[in-house]
Amino acid sequence: MSLKKRKTAELDILDLAFGGKGIAKPDGFPVFVDRTIPGDRALVRIIKKKKKYAEGKLIDLIVPSPLRQDAPCSYANYCGGCRWQSLPYKQQLRYKKNHVKESLEHIGLLKDIPVKDVLPSGNILGFRNKMEFSCSNRRWLTPEELQNPDITKDFGLGLHVPGTFDKVIDIKNCLIQPEPGNKILEDIRCFIKESETPAYDLKTHEGFWRFVMLRNSVAYGTWMVNIVTKTDNNSLLKKLADKLMERYPMITSFVNNVTARKAGVATGEYENVIAGEQYIKEKLGNFIFEISANSFFQTNTRGAETLYSLVSHYAELTGKENVLDLYSGTGTIPIWLSRDAKEVTGIEIVESAVLDAKKNAQINGVDNCRFHVGDIRYVLPELFNEAGEKKQCDVMIIDPPRAGMHKDVVSQVIDLAPEKIVYVSCNPATLARDLSMLATDYKAIEVQPVDMFPHTFHIESVALLTHI
Numbered sequence: 505m506s507l508k509k510r511k512t513a514e515l516d517i518l519d520l521a522f523g524g525k526g527i528a529k530p531d532g533f534p535v536f537v538d539r540t541i542p543g544d545r546a547l548v549r550i551i552k553k554k555k556k557y558a559e560g561k562l563i564d565l566i567v568p569s570p571l572r573q574d575a576p577c578s579y580a581n582y583c584g585g586c587r588w589q590s591l592p593y594k595q596q597l598r599y600k601k602n603h604v605k606e607s608l609e610h611i612g613l614l615k616d617i618p619v620k621d622v623l624p625s626g627n628i629l630g631f632r633n634k635m636e637f638s639c640s641n642r643r644w645l646t647p648e649e650l651q652n653p654d655i656t657k658d659f660g661l662g663l664h665v666p667g668t669f670d671k672v673i674d675i676k677n678c679l680i681q682p683e684p685g686n687k688i689l690e691d692i693r694c695f696i697k698e699s700e701t702p703a704y705d706l707k708t709h710e711g712f713w714r715f716v717m718l719r720n721s722v723a724y725g726t727w728m729v730n731i732v733t734k735t736d737n738n739s740l741l742k743k744l745a746d747k748l749m750e751r752y753p754m755i756t757s758f759v760n761n762v763t764a765r766k767a768g769v770a771t772g773e774y775e776n777v778i779a780g781e782q783y784i785k786e787k788l789g790n791f792i793f794e795i796s797a798n799s800f801f802q803t804n805t806r807g808a809e810t811l812y813s814l815v816s817h818y819a820e821l822t823g824k825e826n827v828l829d830l831y832s833g834t835g836t837i838p839i840w841l842s843r844d845a846k847e848v849t850g851i852e853i854v855e856s857a858v859l860d861a862k863k864n865a866q867i868n869g870v871d872n873c874r875f876h877v878g879d880i881r882y883v884l885p886e887l888f889n890e891a892g893e894k895k896q897c898d899v900m901i902i903d904p905p906r907a908g909m910h911k912d913v914v915s916q917v918i919d920l921a922p923e924k925i926v927y928v929s930c931n932p933a934t935l936a937r938d939l940s941m942l943a944t945d946y947k948a949i950e951v952q953p954v955d956m957f958p959h960t961f962h963i964e965s966v967a968l969l970t971h972i
């Protein structure tokens with residue numbers, strides 16, 4: 505079949521690619537098509553054609569896959585968030601396991617590592633403890649909304665159309681956040697519209713309202729509202745805080761992050777506490793954590809407990825070990841392991857997360873955790889070669905961001921030679937690459953995927969490695 509850009513073709517979707525798109529292979533040539541699933545016969549417009557692959561846009565489903573189910577969310581066809589909603593959850597888990605397996609085999613050339621069945625998320629709706637919504641003065645209208653002449657395009661608060669930086673869908677009901685998240689969001693939307701203060705324009709970089717971040721605590725049922733703006737306006741935000749906190753007594757923290765940076769990230773250059781606390785409290789197992797607006801915290805609270813229990817199971821601590829936790833965030837893993845280890849040292853680049861980690865250790869009466877701030881690449885050699893004398897590390901936990909480990913850090917880990925490594929990964933591709941680099945000195949015993957992100961292609965994995 506000859507595929508031409510801008511022309512349409514009828515394609516059979518055979519598999520799902522990492523990244524979540526369906527793959528068709530007419531005459532063996534891969535074509536990636538968003539929002540399709542295996543078993544679909546689809547009318548597709550070719551939007552990109554390269555030497556080795558093409559990308560297509562779904563125009564129509566000619567024969568829907570027998571696997572298809574009705575997506576629970578009305579924005580499923582447009583929003584970039586949960587693209588696998590039409591695939592039943594059991595099937596999602598099957599494809600996630602395959603992605604981990606195939607990444608290890610094809611990227612890491614690691615053929616014999618056993619990959620276990622994915623541990624599912626307890627809840628598949630209402631499971632997210634943090635959502636970030638964008639404000640825009642150019643709302644993108646869905647085809648259904650276009651039929652309604654009363655809907656205007658001047659303001660939208662919601663999530664982006666995938667692949668766009670300025671098209672925001674006005675989200676009234678996001679099913680992956682628990683209630684009253686959507687009610688709070690709606691009240692903020694009304695307040696912003698009535699305030700007559702402009703939303704930030706992503707093209708001209710003018711305007712005030714930038715992002716709304718809502719965080720919730722599963723254990724305490726409390727909420728944090730974080731409004732990200734371009735400039736200060738404490739009196740306006742105080743009015744919003746008073747209104748919301750009167751209506752929703754479960755809001756215990758209302759903060760304002762201020763940033764004039766052009767980059768579309770919801771982190772402020774500084775933070776104003778408008779009302780209540782600067783942090784929200786959450787419980788994992790028996791430990792309490794105070795989390796500030798800009799600190800990393802796993803977004804699926806129950807999933808995090810499953811993940812950390814698994815880390816603990818693989819680490820098999822007896823109380824005598826010196827444990828090193830690389831990429832320690834707000835100190836959740838060190839604190840979780842503290843009762844079973846002699847000492848746990850965490851290293852993390854974000855200063856506010858390290859401050860949270862130290863405070864969290866204190867709150868929980870944990871006195872055998874040390875936290876260091878800085879880039880691991882530079883902190884690790886300093887810390888473990890003090891006065892030319894190598895400190896001991898028996899068990900190492902590694903939980904890097906999506907990009908995985910810097911190759912210098914891989915060498916430093918090999919040099920430190922812990923007996924056991926528990927590697928936690930949110931990206932099968934970099935997991936495969938890093939395990940392959942560590943393979944000179946470490947045998948991967950098994951990989952256990954854990955699902956923290958239902959309806960997306962994302963998957964967390966925990967690998968157990970032992971020194972050869």
Ligand SMILES: C[S@@+](CC[C@H](N)C(=O)[O-])C[C@H]1O[C@@H](n2cnc3c(N)ncnc32)[C@H](O)[C@@H]1O
Nearest residue numbers: 800831832833852853854878879880903904905
């Ligand atoms: C996937 S998170 C893991 C956090 C923690 N283990 C948890 O479960 O909450 C990765 C963390 O690595 C930190 N990080 C990213 N690059 C880093 C670097 N070069 N050095 C130290 N920490 C880094 C991030 O700030 C983030 O907190």
